[in-house]
Amino acid sequence: MGYNGYLIDLDGTMYNGSELIETARDFVSELERKGIPYVFLTNNATKSQEEAVQKLLDMGVKTSLENMYTSAMATASYIRENHRGASAYVIGTPSLKKILENAGITLTEKNADLVIMGLDPEVDYGKLKRAALLIGNGAGFIATNPDKRFPTEEGIIPGSGALQQVLIETTGVRPLIIGKPNASILDGAMGQLGLKKSEVALIGDNYDTDIMTGINGGVDTIHVNTGVSPVEEVMKKEASPTHTIDNLSEWSV
Structure with missing residues (x-):
């Protein structure tokens, strides 16, 4: 067909x-x-x-x-329509951060209105801790995508969705999924x-x-x-x- x-x-x-x-x-x-x-x-x-x-x-x-x-483009579109001018702590690559800045958010690590999470190859305990504390203090939680498994030439590795589970288990808050x-x-x-x-x-x-x-x-x-x-x-x-x-x-x- x-x-x-x-x-x-x-x-x-x-x-x-x-x-x-x-x-x-x-x-x-x-x-x-x-x-x-x-x-x-x-x-x-x-x-x-x-x-x-x-x-x-x-x-x-x-x-x-x-x-x-x-x-990332879909998340930027959502930000422009719903959170332009908001501050956000972003876990993700420099490219994602730039896209979101261009959509109208201010990047910050303190007192953020939002936590936005994508796949970050350099994610560590410190980043997850900061995100959990912000969400616990009332920041909105947005995720670019829910993929728990990510295919590579070496095999399947953890995706953004797998890392989001750390924050979900810690805060009890599930993210708004854009992707x-x-x-x-x-x-x-x-x-x-x-x-x-x-x-x-x-x-x-x-x-x-x-x-x-x-x-x-x-x-x-x-x-x-x-x-x-x-x-x-x-x-x-x-x-x-x-x-x-x-x-x-x-x-x-």
Whole structure:
């Protein structure tokens, strides 16, 4: 079954860490050749839109800025609409902090209105302690994404969602999740894609984020067995993906 457009995950779908999934590059090349619109929809908030596109270009995947929508971009959009002018303690990469500053927040480590958490490769006890104390004192808790597992070329490592559990267990407060499977990131990506949900399929490896985004949001899904969620695990779920394939060489556009 063909679709008029695609939402495509990155980590575990296009690549694992620095290791490109060759069949995924060929798939995107075919979309480009046929002029079929697509948007990369990623929960990875460690990179800016430009950095995320550049990583693909460096891997030989032809794409551009209008084809990228990240959870960092979705979080920035939420901040602009709901918390412009607020102060925030941010656990995340320098790129995420810059994106959020540009969205209108003031970075601080004391008396913050918000704690915003993304994946931080340099997270330590001190950062988690500071965040827990701020949340305990009434700061709002926002997370870019809930991914507990993160695929790399070395294997599966802890994602932002796993580290969020430290703060959840400590404070008893669950964060507002912006990224997949939240509807807000899907709406942002669909707006960028410019198609109706009935015309689109969402491709991803992670059942809890990618596939559930489609199931919750009324978009057909294609699970690829190249990342976090093994197909054996996926097929045991109560709600199944629309399609399940081993890799993108099996899908014809």
